[in-house]
Amino acid sequence: MTSRNYSIETIGIVGTGAMGRGIAQIAALAGLTVRLYDTNPAAVGAARDYLADTFAKLTAKGKLEQSRSLAALALVSGAQAVGDLADCDLVIEAIVEKLDVKRALFRELETVVSGRCILASNTSSLSITAIAAGCTDPSRVVGYHFFNPVPLMKVVEVIDGLRSDPAAGDALMELARRMGHTPVRAKDMPGFIVNHAGRGMNTEGLRVAGEGVASFVEIDRIMREQAGFRLGPFELLDLTALDVSHPVMESIYHQFYEEPRFTPSPITGTRLAGGLLGRKTDEGFYRYDDGKQQVPEEAPAPTGLPKRVWVSKRYPEAREAVLQLVAKAGVALDEDDTPAADSLIIVTPFGHDTTTAAVDEALDARRVVAVDALFPLVAAKRRTLMTTPATTRAARDSAHALFAADGVPVTVIRDSTGFVAQRVVATIVNIGCEIAQKQIATPEDIDLAVTLGLGYPRGPLALGDALGAKTLLTILRNMFSVLGDPRYRPSPWLARRAQLGLSLTQGDVADAVDAQTERQS
Incomplete structure (x- = not known):
């Protein structure tokens, strides 16, 4: 496969729905010539009218100068046939998610455009390699996955198929930056990075x-x-x-x-x-x-604090946070090695369900309530409690009253491995680690894509570092030990870095050194 030099100034967009219009908007505002094509000729005119209206609204709100608005609209024209895209440097398809339809379009485009034209698919779920397989020259077929609404979602995935020319992907990365978006690079795997x-x-x-x-x-x-x-x-x-x-x-x-x-x-x-x-x-x-x-209103917390509380010593840091809340509420602490007959019993499991935590420590399950301590408990905006199937209503309600005594809302759930937040967050981090392990994308691009594409507070790898890789590994292993469900098996990327004390955002040290040496040379 021979790499070409790609220069992109004229873009053809096939499909004038929400995605096609959004891509046309940011391309025209970046000074690129845009040609719109749709099998429905009326849709092309409607798309241009939409862009004219959008630019006018942005101008009226003071977000876009009128001269730039008029210039951008002047760069957008309609194409009556696929042949009108002949001089495009790039054609982006944003049509129906059907492999055979996309393949047929790309085969037709090949007979029209020049050999220096990149053919890009905005697919969100289909294989770029599979789309390119219908082409005589699959090297110029690349994935270019934008997110809706395109002007607001500032990330785009550039996906290399097995036969894609890396230079074509490089050109799309640079084009994304020119259009004001952040590009991330991914291998051709299901869901790419964000999905x-x-x-x-x-x-x-x-x-x-x-x-x-x-x-x-x-x-x-x-x-x-x-x-x-x-x-x-x-x-x-x-x-x-x-x-x-x-x-x-x-x-x-x-x-x-x-x-x-x-x-x-x-x-x-x-x-x-x-x-x-x-x-x-x-x-x-x-x-x-x-x-x-x-949204239904949340029921008020019950009243009636427990007489005294015994707190498990299994997880010392979590225990200290619970003790602060117990003291703040003015409840007596049962400090014996085993709980007294009238003490509320609090456990702080990571990954285990309340039942397993109670049985492991030979506790009276009728009085046991678990609290999720993965996130800060004292400065929390919400706390989650969990009961065993045997927990009495009195124990449940007194625990609820205790952990809501400072006005923080409390959610009480039924028994579950990993509560809610533990298991969801551990799964998010674990899948992010698997994407890194499979080298679908770099750790940096994984976190970038997720924060920009999904709006998470942190990318999965940075989130794992913030909560502690060892803690998340414990959660996953404990969930797996109770349920035997392979969905909770830890990624090797997570397990190895947790054991070695390395950041989840860090690749192999030797690879990083090799990459730095290559850049310097």
Whole structure:
């Protein structure tokens, strides 16, 4: 395969839906000549009218100078036929997600454009190698995956197929920067980076709900207020809509040959069949009135603090945080080696369920309540408690009152390995580590893609470092030991770095030295 020198000034965009229009907008504003083509001629005119209206609104709001708005619109023209794209330096397809349709388009484009033209696919789930396989020259076929809405989502994945010319990907990386976006580079694997990494939040959140551990609302509250994410899994699914997200979940699961980490949930399949798609249909996991999410009010915390509290010594740091809250509430502490007959028993498991924690320490399960101590307890915005199936209502309510005594809201869930936040966050980090382990992308690009593409507070690898790789490894191993479910098997990337005390964002030391030597030479 011979690399070419690519210069991109004229772009053809095939497909004038939301994605095509968004790409056209940022390209024209970057000073590139844009040609729009759609099999429906009326759609081309509608797209140009949309861009004219968008530029006018941005100008009216003072976000875009009128001269630049007019200049950008003048760069956008319609194409009546595929042949009108002959002089393009790059053609981006943003059409239906069907492999045979994309292949047919690229085969046709090959007969029209010059040998220096890059053919890029905006696919979110199909293999770039498979798309390119229908071409005579697959070397110029590259993935260029933008996110909707394109002007606001400032990240784009550049995907190298097995036969892609690296220089073509390099040219698209530079073009992304010119258009004001942050490019990340990925190998051709199902889900690329963002949709691959996103399996952790959605599939694990669905699994928690499917086990009857907590409600959709409770899970979202925990992930937002305790774990610090902008949206919980069900708010996110309502935003993206199930007719988009459920097929992606199924596609990635099957493309990875039924990898347990990506197992979809029948919850979304059933709701999709019932038309409960999310915000776009005004009803999903939540109901929406005039676009406003309807959320049930949270019940007030019970009153009645426990007489005294015994706290497990299994995890010393977690115990210290609980002791601070006990003292703050003015509750007496039972400091004996074994709890007195009238003491509320608090355990702080990492990965284990409350039942396992109680049995391991030979505790009276009727009085045992677990608290999630993965995130800071004292300065928390929300706390999560968990009971055993044998825990009495009196024990549950007194624990709730204790941990809500300072006004922080508390969610009480049913018994679960890893609570909610522990298991969801550990899964997010673990999948991010697997992406790094498989060298689908660099650690830096993994974290960049996830923070920009999914809006997480940190990328999965940086999040793992912040919470502690050893702690997350403990959570995963304990969940695996209780359930025997291979979805919780730790990634070698996580396990090795946790054992060696290395950052999850760090590649192999020898490789880093080799790369630095190569740059210097």
